[in-house]
Structures are given as C-alpha cells and as structure tokens.
Amino acid sequence: MKKKEQAVILSQEKIGSDVYSMWLKVTFAKECRPGQFISLYSKDGSRVLPRPISLCEIDREKGTLRLVYRTVGAGTNEFAKLTQGDTIEVMGPLGNGFPLEEAAGRKVFLMGGGIGIPPMLQTAKELQAEKQIIAGYRDELFLTEEMKANGTLYIATEDGSAGTTGNVLDAIRENALEADVIFACGPTPMLRAIKAYAQEKNIPCWISMEEKMACGIGACLACVCQSKEVDDHSHVHNKRICKDGPVFLASEVEL
C-alpha cells in the first residue's frame, strides 16, 4: 500500500559535482521494487508539487531506500542540504517497476543514461540473469563500483574521458555486445535511439519514462505519454507514467 510519511535521512553524500546519494528510512521498503520511484516534497510551502526520484537501492531488511539524484532546481537543491537525522516527506512506493521476470535467466542489457543510471543498480542487484550494464555519462562517473559488483559494466562518456566515446549505443557497438532483453532509463533522445535499436534487433525492450507529475498516483492525468493502443484505463491513447509506468514496453509507447 502506498504511504505518505515523514522519512528520516540516514546519510547524505555528494558523489559528483552535482550528484547526491541519500539513504532514507521509510516504513514501506519491503514493498518496493526496482524501477519504482518515490515522491519527495519540499519543506518550503511555496513549492507544492512532488519531486519524483527513482529507487537506486532498496534494503528491505533495514527498511531503507537509497536515492541518487542530480541538483537541477530549487527542490533538489533543498534536498541536497539535508543531513543525517533530518526528515523529509515522501510518498511511495510509486509506479510499476521493471518486469524482472521477463529478463530472468536471459542475456540482458541494463542501460542507463546520466541520472537514469541509478535505478539500474537495484535492478541489477535483483535480477538473476547475464547482466551487461551499460552506463552513459556526460563526463563525470558515479555509481561505477556498485555497478561492477552486480554485472559486467560498460561505460560510455560523451567527452571520451572514460570507456567508449559517445553514448550507450556506441558502447554496445564498440564492444560488439548482444542481448535478448533490454531495460533502459535515461533522457528521451537516448530512449528513442534504444527503442529503434531494439526494434531493429527485434528484442523486447522496457524503458522508464519521465514527465512532470502532480499526484504521482494516477488521479490527475498530468503525466501521460502516448500509447500505441487505446489504453484500458483512459480509453484514449494515453498512459499514466506515474501509475501505468514509469516502465513501459518500448513498442507500446510513442516517444
């Protein structure tokens, strides 16, 4: 069951020039799945909408969640200032998560671009499969050690400072990699390219999408993406990213 509650910050660490890693204590960690997200709320009353952040790691034993996020605006900059013992309002678990069963035992690409990399960590940790993790960065690397511990890691950087110069697809080509299933998260242009690649190779591909959100639970219809088929809930060609997603079969959505 979804909850909105006061979470306690267990630790906060800067892991890049504008990337932060935060562990939170929540009551609902047991129910969380990789690829899901939670909404974070500002303490400043002038900001009323949630900031959705993906689960990077889930420790169900300890009841804790790890978030890795980039500071891009007022909300994330506020969160970055929180320290151990502080609290923050959160709602979760939200969304569907990656369908691990579709990839279990198979040869898989776990592809993350930029701040789309974090959800791939818990996905890698839980997935029993031949995991090829392909992480695309602009320049600075983060989370690479954790990724290596949970699969074979391939890196691409736009500035060529590490791994393949270019994007995640360049890394696949350079290393002549292959897979039966793809899980991906990252900026829309990257997802679009991955979708095309999967179509070409004729392999199933799940992608995690983003849109501005208000309710985070499927009630307000703010966060839709276009679906190929008439959607069962909306009865139009719209799916709700917060509830029906954020993970969709790439062939079922328009990008």
Add this chain to the structure above:
Amino acid sequence: MKKKEQAVILSQEKIGSDVYSMWLKVTFAKECRPGQFISLYSKDGSRVLPRPISLCEIDREKGTLRLVYRTVGAGTNEFAKLTQGDTIEVMGPLGNGFPLEEAAGRKVFLMGGGIGIPPMLQTAKELQAEKQIIAGYRDELFLTEEMKANGTLYIATEDGSAGTTGNVLDAIRENALEADVIFACGPTPMLRAIKAYAQEKNIPCWISMEEKMACGIGACLACVCQSKEVDDHSHVHNKRICKDGPVFLASEVEL
C-alpha cells in the same frame, strides 16, 4: 543605517509556556536604541511579510540583540524552532524608540503588559532615572529577575497568582505609586487606559503601538495610526507606526 541581513542565532531559550528568548548576532547593534524593533523573515517562501519584534536587550559591545517573543502563529512558531548556529533574515534597526531624554533624572513608570514587557528591559537598563517598572501578566511571569536588577519591580497578574490581582493600573493604585513620566508598551486596551490615566494626572506619556506591517520602513503606509494633528509626512491624520513610531506621545494619537 538600516540593514537587511542574515543574523546568527547565538542562543534560544524557552522562558514561558509560549514565550521564547533569543540572542542574535547582527552588524547593526551599535545603532540600536531601546523601544526600536527589528523585522524577522520566514524561511518559508509562502510567508512573505515581516514579523516585527521589539528589542528586549541590546549588547552593543558584542553586537548582539535579545528578542523575547510569544508564539502566536506560523512565523513565531518557526522562529522558536531555530537553535544556536542557525541563521535568520532580519532588518533593522527600525522605528524611533523611547525618548530617554524626556525621562532622564525623573520619576518614571515603565509599564509593560504581556508581550509588551520585553522592550521595557533595555529601556530600564539605559534610563538614568527613578525607575518604577510595572509589569502586567496574565498568569505566568517572565523576565522578572532582569527587571528587578534594573529598577523597582511591581507585578500585576490577571489571575492573582503574583503581585496585584488585576492590571498594571491596579498595581499603581494598590502600591500608591506616582510618576512624572510614563513609558508604556502592551495591548491596545491597556494603552488606552494608561493614556486616560496620564491625561487625568496630567503627566507626559509615551506609548509603543502595534499594527500589521509590510515594508517596516515607512514606504507602504500599511501600519498607520490616527494622529490628532495633520501629520507632517502624510498631510492627513495618519502616522506610520514603523517609521514615525512605534513610540508616540499618547496625547498625539487616537487609540
């Protein structure tokens, strides 16, 4: 010169069930006078107006100010949560302060009612005169030790738990006190009664008034009180409490 700046909280102490005492480090303490006030600003962007609070003590050497305030709403409750090392936006010094020169060497009443008591402390500390401090409380006492150290203290409580049962005027009567000058701060009904008393006794009386404020510096005309004569600035019968006051000669304003 007035400044708006980030002040540092040096200490915060609860001195009554809803009364707090806070010492702040500011750059403008040297320029502050008793009876003046500063504006405090909320960290929450949904609250844009200042909270004016009187100076209770001024330590010009250390560059610090003491505020004593009651938690009545969102702003004061926010301030009460601040602790040593935290910062708060303040603007000051504001207003005119008590005209100490009018009372120097004379027999004076320093009358404070409720949360109007705090400004009387610094006034008493600086005033060279025969000081009779008359403090009226609902029930709980605060600041009494400090007051005693700076004059002869008479207490009135509404519930009769200490001193005279009743208000500050009852305390004057019960103790058969007399004065040549009055300085007073407190709720409007109290000020009104003191004004009448002063008129009857034909002694000069200065009162510190309150009104909702926006600019705090005399620009917006939010905080006016009615003046007997056409005011020099406004050219109507209005004086600005934040700039021309908060201290007025009682005979010059309508209550």
Add this chain to the structure above:
Amino acid sequence: MNTKVNIAGVELKNPVMTASGTFGSGEEYSEFVDLSKLGAVVTKGVANVPWSGNPTPRIAETYGGMINAIGLQNPGIEVFCKRDIPFLRQHDTRIIVNVCGHAEEEYLAVVERLAEEDIDMMEINISCPNVNANFLAFGQDPKKVEELTAKIKKAAKQPVIMKLTPNVTDITEIAKAAEAGGADAVSLINTLTGMKIDINRRTFAVANKTGGMSGPAVKPVAVRMVYQVAQAIKLPIIGMGGIATWEDAIEFILAGATAVSVGTANFYNPYATVEIAEGIEAYMKKNKVEDLRELIGAVR
C-alpha cells in the same frame, strides 16, 4: 453536534468534498483515505465521448500553486457509468459527476445519459472552451450561462450545480445568471488562467501555453468570490480554491460556502480531505458550535 449540510435536498454527512479533476473517481485516493468519510466525491469532468486532452507537459509548478492544462482528458460517459459509478457506490458518500462539453449538445448528451444513473448530483463545468464562441468559455458570458443552465435543468433528473470560472469581471453577474437559469447550487472557483514561461528553454512551461492556476496561492480570490456570490444569490455555494487545511475550509464556510472542495492539496497531502473533515469537527467542539450551519456566511 451536527456537521451535516444540505444542498438542493441532498444531505451530505459533512461539508468536505473533492474538487473535480484532482481526485479521479476516487479509486487512487482510496488507498489513502476512506471515501465514506467524505461528504461527497466529485469526479473528474466527463464528456459524451472520450477526450484525449492536451499534449504534455500538462502541468507546471508555480509559487504556492500550479497551473494545469490537462485538457479534460476523459474516457467518455459510457465507460464512466459502467466503471466509476459502481466503484463509488460501494462507499457511503455522495456522488457528484462533473460534466464537460465543447457545445450545448455535448453537455446535454451527458446530462441525459446520467438521468438513469444512480448519482446524487451533477456539477457542470462551464469553463470549458466554447467551440461555438471562439473558444471563450461558456462561463464568461452571463447570457450563455443562463441559457445553458436552463437547458440542462430541463434535461437533468438530479440537482444541478453550475461551476463558475473566476476569470470574469463580475462573478455575481454570472452567479445570478446561473440562479436565473434554475441552477440548484453553484460551485466556485474553477482555475484562474495563468501562464509560466521556462526562461531556460525559452518556451511555455505547459504545452498549451496557458493553464489553470490552482492551489493555496489562489485562495484570497476564491474567498472573495464566494463572499460576493453569497451576498448576491440565494443558492447554496460550494467553495473551493486553495483549500488545504481545516482553517481554510472554515474560512470559506464563514464567507458563505455550504460545502467545500479540496483540490490541489490532495497532490501534496493525500490525507487532506479527511484531515479537513476531522479538523472542522474539532473546531466545532472547541468553539462549542452545535450546528455547522451556524457558521455558513457568518462573517458579513
């Protein structure tokens, strides 16, 4: 102690309802609150046929609120009647169906279709762009409001609430038109038209360029309009616009609202509706208010 209020003969157990479009048909929020504790659930606007709504981004945060241009996406009245009404009927709350349309015929089609359905009231959203009047809203023209209200009343089997837009010079003129047309109640305010520009991307923050502003930021405008309308007409008023706490709800009731709707606040506090209902009760107890109706319009 009585918290019940009556709108056009329909008794609500308490004055707290949901604002259309912010609460779906209740299902999603039923994970957070017991719908049976609400006076009524007002559903997302529904049209005669499915509407796809606007392109994304559909919302943007603004200072103390948000703007939205969802574009009234809805699955159409048929699906709605089969799926959403039976779901809501499982709960002990009133069902108010919000109706939208681009033209008179579209409104009437929905209203007629609802005649046989087990719902308690309907709320007519007249802020929809009127395709027959250059996309100005129906609700900005008193003549249109009176006409549309009269036609809907003729077709409707359940009490009709006309939902007013605040984007007008004189809200009382529109309220009077709704009253003259025979409305059973009015609700206000719908969203204030606003715009946000993203200075980095140098484009509009919502794809539709303009959007409807809601949330705590708009409350003073809403309270003012509720008050003005309460002085101008005799119909019960459902107040909304920025209600997030029980204090806000009491403010609207004192201004003249018989019931209140909670919208944007659900997004940041999914428990808001029930907390407000409980807060009103606590306030009444503390202030020894025997009957909530004593408070309605008590500040004049």
Add this chain to the structure above:
Amino acid sequence: MNTKVNIAGVELKNPVMTASGTFGSGEEYSEFVDLSKLGAVVTKGVANVPWSGNPTPRIAETYGGMINAIGLQNPGIEVFCKRDIPFLRQHDTRIIVNVCGHAEEEYLAVVERLAEEDIDMMEINISCPNVNANFLAFGQDPKKVEELTAKIKKAAKQPVIMKLTPNVTDITEIAKAAEAGGADAVSLINTLTGMKIDINRRTFAVANKTGGMSGPAVKPVAVRMVYQVAQAIKLPIIGMGGIATWEDAIEFILAGATAVSVGTANFYNPYATVEIAEGIEAYMKKNKVEDLRELIGAVR
C-alpha cells in the same frame, strides 16, 4: 551590451522600475538601494487633494503574497510636487508619477498640475473605485477606459501609461481601449481583488473587507495577461505582478514586457530592484544577448 529600453520616447537605462505604492517616492528605500541604478521610480498614487486612505488593518499576509487595502492614502499633488519630485530629481533615474482619482475631474486636475513639472511620464491607475459608477473601477469598462485615456492624453504634457486592472474577463479588450484612447504605454497588472477572513476573530483580515492581492502568488496571472496584451496591441508594456528575482523579470520580458516593475518583493527584499537589474545583465552576458530588446516578446 545594451540594457536600455525606450518607452514612448523616454529612454530607461535598464528595464527595472518600482511598482507604485510599494516604494513611496523612493526616499525610504534609498537607504538600501542606489536609486540611480534603476530604470525608473514609479511613485505612490497621488490625487488632486490629500486622501486619508482606509482604516487599519490595511494589509494581511496570504499564501505566497499579501492583500492590501491602503485606500490610496496620499498627501495630495501640491505637497508631492514640492517635496517628492525634487527629491527624486537628485538621482539619475526616470520619474514616473502614478495618478489616482475618484472621478474624471480629479484625474485631470492632477495631470494638468503635472504639466509644468519635471517628470518623465505618468502612470494612470484606473483601478480606483469610480464614484460615478457605483464604485466599480474605471478600468473594468472599456468605454470608460478609452474616454478617460483620451481626455488625459489631451491634458498631459508627458507620455501617459495606463495601468490596467486584472479583475476583468478579457484584458485585451481593456488594453485595446487604452490604445484606442491614445495611451503611450500600458502597465499591468494591478492587484487581484482578494479577501481573507480571520477565523479566530471571525471578521475580515483587512478592515476594508476586500483588498488587492500581490506578490509571487499572482505571477502566473500577470504573465498570462502581459502575453495576451502583447499579442493584442502595439504599445510598449510594463509588466508586473509577483516579480521578485531576475528570472521573474526575464519571464515577463520574454512574454512581451518592455520594462518590469517590482512591488511586493521590496517588502521582503529591499535590495530586490538593484539585484534584478544586475541579474538581468548577468543573464544577458551568460547567454550572449547583445541587446535586451531581442528578448522582448521572444516567446510566442
């Protein structure tokens, strides 16, 4: 790099001005900012004779803003001309005098009195209650706006800015009326009419019952109206309503404003005006904008 803008032949060194009524005649804020760094100072509204204004409380805080009902207290045009104009003239900034009145004659008396004065422009506040029209504001009636503008233009020796109220169904209709009347520029928005009720005292938070809402909360309405007016008329627009940061100012300029006014923000940041002027310059440098005028109305 050029930050200068031109309004009706008057060149401002930068587009940042003060919003009438929030900055007095500049004296009080000159303790915080160097007035010579501002494009213009717009003074508090002045009438032909002194006005006492409304009883207190005159203001109340609202979510993300405030409401005020100062009631246009002012010392009258004589004192103003003798005291405030000479003070402002000591600074290297433009002087824009905001004018108010209850009736046509009152406006005209002020405008005529200003003819001989050394001021740069005047801004006509047409949100004042019109005593000859049941206290509805002049600015809510396009016919009245056109008439009044034409008469003022005839009497005025300096360029005339008509200041529009947002409390109307269609702001473009009012803007067009001002243009038709011969205005040199328009400024918008004045305050949104709002109300706050104090639920503890069970009375209105401001003595006047209603007040004008301002501050960051109203910005989306203001940006929308500036954008709409920019599409509807050819006159330069002075944008305002909730501007508190340079980002806000750029947003208004992209929407179509040639200059911007900072109002309520002064109250919580007395340095706001100069910080905004500096922020705009920094933004231009960073984004290699050679001429500020490239940004005016750039988002469409």
